[in-house]
Every structure is written in structure tokens, then in C-alpha cells.
Amino acid sequence: MKLTSKGRYAVMALVDLARFDSINPVSLRDISLRQGISLDYLEQIFSKLKKNEIVKSIRGTQGGYVLNKNPNDIKLTNIFHAVDEKVKTVQCNKDSKRGCNGKATKCITHNLWDELEIHINTFFENKSLNDLLNKNKETRV
Amino acid sequence: MKLTSKGRYAVMALVDLARFDSINPVSLRDISLRQGISLDYLEQIFSKLKKNEIVKSIRGTQGGYVLNKNPNDIKLTNIFHAVDEKVKTVQCNKDSKRGCNGKATKCITHNLWDELEIHINTFFENKSLNDLLNKNKETRV
DNA sequence: TACATACCTGACTAAAATGGTCAAGTTTTG
DNA sequence: CAAAACTTGACCATTTTAGTCAGGTATGTA
Ligand code: FES
Ligand code: FES
Numbered sequence: 001m002k003l004t005s006k007g008r009y010a011v012m013a014l015v016d017l018a019r020f021d022s023i024n025p026v027s028l029r030d031i032s033l034r035q036g037i038s039l040d041y042l043e044q045i046f047s048k049l050k051k052n053e054i055v056k057s058i059r060g061t062q063g064g065y066v067l068n069k070n071p072n073d074i075k076l077t078n079i080f081h082a083v084d085e086k087v088k089t090v091q092c093n094k095d096s097k098r099g100c101n102g103k104a105t106k107c108i109t110h111n112l113w114d115e116l117e118i119h120i121n122t123f124f125e126n127k128s129l130n131d132l133l134n135k136n137k138e139t140r141v
Numbered sequence: 142m143k144l145t146s147k148g149r150y151a152v153m154a155l156v157d158l159a160r161f162d163s164i165n166p167v168s169l170r171d172i173s174l175r176q177g178i179s180l181d182y183l184e185q186i187f188s189k190l191k192k193n194e195i196v197k198s199i200r201g202t203q204g205g206y207v208l209n210k211n212p213n214d215i216k217l218t219n220i221f222h223a224v225d226e227k228v229k230t231v232q233c234n235k236d237s238k239r240g241c242n243g244k245a246t247k248c249i250t251h252n253l254w255d256e257l258e259i260h261i262n263t264f265f266e267n268k269s270l271n272d273l274l275n276k277n278k279e280t281r282v
Numbered sequence: 283t284a285c286a287t288a289c290c291t292g293a294c295t296a297a298a299a300t301g302g303t304c305a306a307g308t309t310t311t312g
Numbered sequence: 313c314a315a316a317a318c319t320t321g322a323c324c325a326t327t328t329t330a331g332t333c334a335g336g337t338a339t340g341t342a
Contacts, residue, residue, distance in 0.1 A: 001142050001261065002299095003230040003254065005330060008241075012250050027288060036244055041331055047290070060339025061287045089144040103177055109153050112273060113144065119264045120142065123257060132253060146301060168317060182302055188319070201310025202316045283342100290337070299328075308319070 007085030009037050010045050014079060015132050017055070018071050025064030045083055052082035071130040080124060087120050089113035148226030150178050151186050155220060156273050158196070159212050166205030186224055193223035212271040221265060228261045230254035 013031050020026045028046060032039040046065060049055045054074060055065045067074070080086065090113045092100040099106045154172050161167045169187060173180040187206060190196045195215060196206045208215070221227065231254045233241040240247045 001144055001148075001226070001228045003142055003257070004328090005232070007142075008231070008250070008254065009330095011253070012248055015249055025288095029288075035248065036242060038331065040333075043290070044331090057289060058339095059287095059289055059337080060341095061285095062340065063288050063338085065289090085142070087142045090149070091146070101177060107153055107176065108156050109149070109273065112152070112268070113149065116144070116264060120261060123260045127253070132250065145299090166317095170317075179302065181304075184319075185302090191318095198318060199310090200308080200316095200318055202314095203311065204309085204317050206318090285340105285342090287340085288338085291335085292333105293335100294333075295331085297329085297331100300326080302324085302326100304321105304323075306320085306322105309317085311316085312314095 004085055006041075006045060006083050007080055009035075009041065010049065010079050010083045010085070011076065011132070013037065013042060013045065014049070014054070014067075014074070014129055017065060018067060018129055018133055021066045025058045025062070025066050027064040030064075048083050049079070052078070054078060054082055067129075071133060072128050074129040076124040076127045077121065079129075087117050087124075089117045145226055147182075147186060147224050148221050150176075150182065151190065151220050151224045151226070152217065152273070154178065154183060154186065155190070155195070155208075155215070155270055158206060159208060159270055159274055162207045166199045166203070166207050168205040171205075189224050190220070193219070195219060195223055208270075212274060213269050215270040217265040217268045218262065220270075228258050228265075230258045 012035050016031050016035055017026045020030075028039055028042045031037065032042055046055060046057075050057055050065075053068050056068045057063070057065055090100060090110070092098060092103075092106070092110075097106070098104060099110070153176050157172050157176055158167050161171075169180055169183045172178065173183055187196060187198075191198055191206075194209050197209045198204070198206055231241060231251070233239060233244075233247070233251075238247070239245060240251070
């Protein structure tokens, strides 16, 4: 089970953004430099964050991105959903009665994987961007 | 975040095994047929389970595999560890002070990923093979 | 109005991981 | 001795990941 860089970067970038956007729009270039993430890759990520109304963009010189919601209302779930980082513990279709690989019924461990998926998603639902900001301030020396 | 088939198959196969091994050693061929998992792939998986002393092998005709421990003492953690299915929320080395991609320090969201990793691993540590057997009996019609 | 800054879009790709297969054994029981 | 079943290691097609690259378009400022 691995968390992909895309998901990790999305959260990193938003935390960075949240710390500065009250002053000015934050350019991807700045985030790229501060967080060491490729600018081109950030652009892909922010395009999705924007489509999902997590950020707003401001074009032109001195432009950049701004949060579109209160940091308290941006949960990890929302961020991950926006960048297509989803938790998948099985291959079979959730809504179908069929099992993995097109088998007629669900397998003997199916319930377990459902539980696991819920367990992980709960973590994401309970963590907001704001939690990360506070946590970060606390641990800053 | 995806759970790989290897990890899923390992657990499925062991649950299947646990239901029959009190009578006879269970051959991989039987597990393969019952669970719809490629025999060749199962062989790779059981080779690892054996190295980690989760199962014992009995060679020859009427041979097969048997659990090497009490189902209560086989946690999901042990199974996953055996087949190299590990939870990885970061790229950077746990024990190093350096961050991802060789950066000099850990990133601003590092704590979060640690928490996530612990959250997931807790689930695996608290689930034993025995839990799965009971659960399965309960839900069987 | 030019120009620099910064967003925007889509195509492309190298490398790694995944999910196996294939081949050639060895061991043991009936 | 034949068949069943474990053992080992190499091999491989496909998919996913983690980007890069090449072109735009919009807008504030000198
Ligand atoms: S996980 Fe898909 S059938 Fe059980
Ligand atoms: S996750 Fe590796 S440095 Fe933060």
C-alpha cells in the first residue's frame, strides 16, 4: 500500500499555500521552489484542485492561487478525491455482486477489505487542512 | 493507495488453508481452484510464507501446507510482512534525517504521513487470522 | 503597448511496479 | 516407478507513476 507522490504533493502544496494566501496569491513557482516540486507537475495538480473548487486562480503578474474555502472545510478526503488519489483495497466493483476477476460471488475476505477501506478513509475524513497548519506551527522551533 | 493482489491473495489463501488444515495438509492446487488464484503465483506467495514460518510444507503425494502457528497468533501484519506488502506513505528513509528526493530536511507534512502509516498499521496489527475465520462463519448463510 | 509573469492545456515518455507465466527441477507416497 | 505436490529462478507483458516538454492565453506594470 503506497501513497503516491501526487497525493502527497497536493497536500504539501496546499499547506504551503494556506500559510501565505492571506497576504497575496501564491504562485506555483514559489511553491515549487519552497517545496521542491516540479513546476510542471504542480500545474497538473492545481488544474485538478481548481476544477474541484478547492483553490481559485488569479491570472497575470502577481497572480497565483488562493484557497477557495475555509481551511477547516478542506478535508484530506477532498484533496485526494480532487487529484484522483483513491483508496482501493479490492479490484472488484463495489456496486456489483460479482467478485474480483469477474467471479460470480464475492470472495471470503471481502468484508475485511471493506473494513480496511473504511478505516483508512476515516482518517482522511477527519483531517482538515487547518489541522495540518496548527500541527505545523506547534512543531516549528 | 492500493492494496496489491499479492497481499490480498496471501490472506485469502491463508483463510482457505485455516479452514481445512486440521484435517489434512492443503495443496496449493486446491486453494488455486477454490479461490481462483493462479497456481504458479500461489507458489511464489507460499514460498515467502514458509520462509517467515507462517506455514509448514509437507512434500510428496497427499502433501501440502499447514499453518505453523495458532490462527490467533497470525496477524495481518505478519502475513503482509512476509509477502513484502508494506505500507509506505513516504519516499524518504524513515531513519534518515533527510527528506524525500534527498532534501536536507523533512517536509512540512511529514508528521501527517507518519500518523497515517501508524493508523493503517494498527488495523493490521489488531486483526488475526482467527478473527477472519469467525467473521466468515458468522456471515455464512 | 510591450513585456514579463503566471496560469492553462495536452501530448509524450522513461522507469518502476504489478501480476503474473514458464521451465525445470526435487521429494515422497502408494 | 509413477503421480502428486512442493521448490526455485528466470522471464515478461501491461499498467501505473512521476514526471517532462511544448506550446499556448491572460493580465498587471513600466
Ligand atoms: S475482494 Fe473482490 S471479490 Fe473479494
Ligand atoms: S515525506 Fe519525505 S520529507 Fe516529508
